[in-house]
Amino acid sequence: MIDWLIFIPACFALNLAFGPNNLLSMTHGAKKGVVFAGQAAVGRLIVFVPMIVLSALGLGLVLTASATVFNVVKVVGAIYLIWLGISLWRSAKALDPRAIDGRVTTLRRAFAAEALVAMSNPKAILIFAAFFPQFVAVEAYWQSYALLGAAFLAMEAVAILAYAGLGRVASTFASGRLPMLQRISGGMMCLFGALLLVSPTPTRS
Template sequence: MIDWLIFIPACFALNLAFGPNNLLAMTHGSRAGVLFAQRAAFGRLLVFVPMIVVSALGLGVVLTASATLFTFVKIVGAAYLIWLGVALWRSAQTIDVEMGRTSTSSLGRAFRAEGLVALSNPKAILIFAAFFPQFVDLNSYWQSYAALGFAFLTMEAVAIFAYASAGHFASRFASGKLPVMQRVSGVTMFVFGVLLLVSPQPTRQ
């Protein structure tokens, strides 16, 4: 039986942890509103679904066991985060919130960015491959893994709403400072990329 009293607060803490995807939700919320950020974040959630399935199949351990594969994923992910940081910095000169609200092409780019950032972060696989199994009921393995995955995605959606709302309200109270916020987001994303590049290979405990 799943120990929900331990899993839910521990997992929600992981959902709320400040990282590249949550920074994207905050940035999208500040630029184009909470609804836009939530729609874009479906790119993240859709990526997490197959990652959970892969972990349930036991293949998640490959990432933590293979130094070559981990290094490849890390370099690609770090390069993308660094590129995204530079792009956010440059876009600060041409921010137009109203266009952001109605541009489907902008939503498409935001959707892809959320998905690619989620896919390029090996920490997510480690959560699904090492954190989830501690709560799986071996007597009903697939049902319990599916329940854990559904709970994770639900709490991830709540975290997305929280970060998008924070970004939206921050932009409303400091609308004249939106380009500054955009540059801060760009620098922070750049730093995330550098940190990912120098991060050690995760190990299963």
């Protein structure tokens, strides 16, 4: 039996943790609104679904155990985050509320950004490969894994809307300071990229 009283608050705390994907939702919310940010973040949720399935199949353990595979994913994700951060910083000069990476922000680009960042998210790998198994009911393995995955995605959606709303509120009360907010976002993206480059390979221990 799944211990929901422990899983839900612990997992939701992980969902709400400040990271590159949540920063993207906050930035999208500030520039294009909560609905746009929510639609873009579907890219993140779609990526998480196969990651949950692979973890259930045991491949999450393989990924956490393989330094080579993890490091390739990590480097690609870090380079993308740094590139996105630099683009955000440089585009702040344009003062165009539609721009997030030096070009007009379209739903397609925002969707792709969410998906690409999610793919290289070591936090997600650890959650699915190391956190979920602690709550799986052995007697109903697949059913419990599916329920845990569904609960995680639901709470992730709530976190997405919370960060998007935060970004929207910030832009409303500081509309004249959007360039500064964009530079801060860009700097944070570069920082996340740098931290990702030096992060250790996750393990189940």
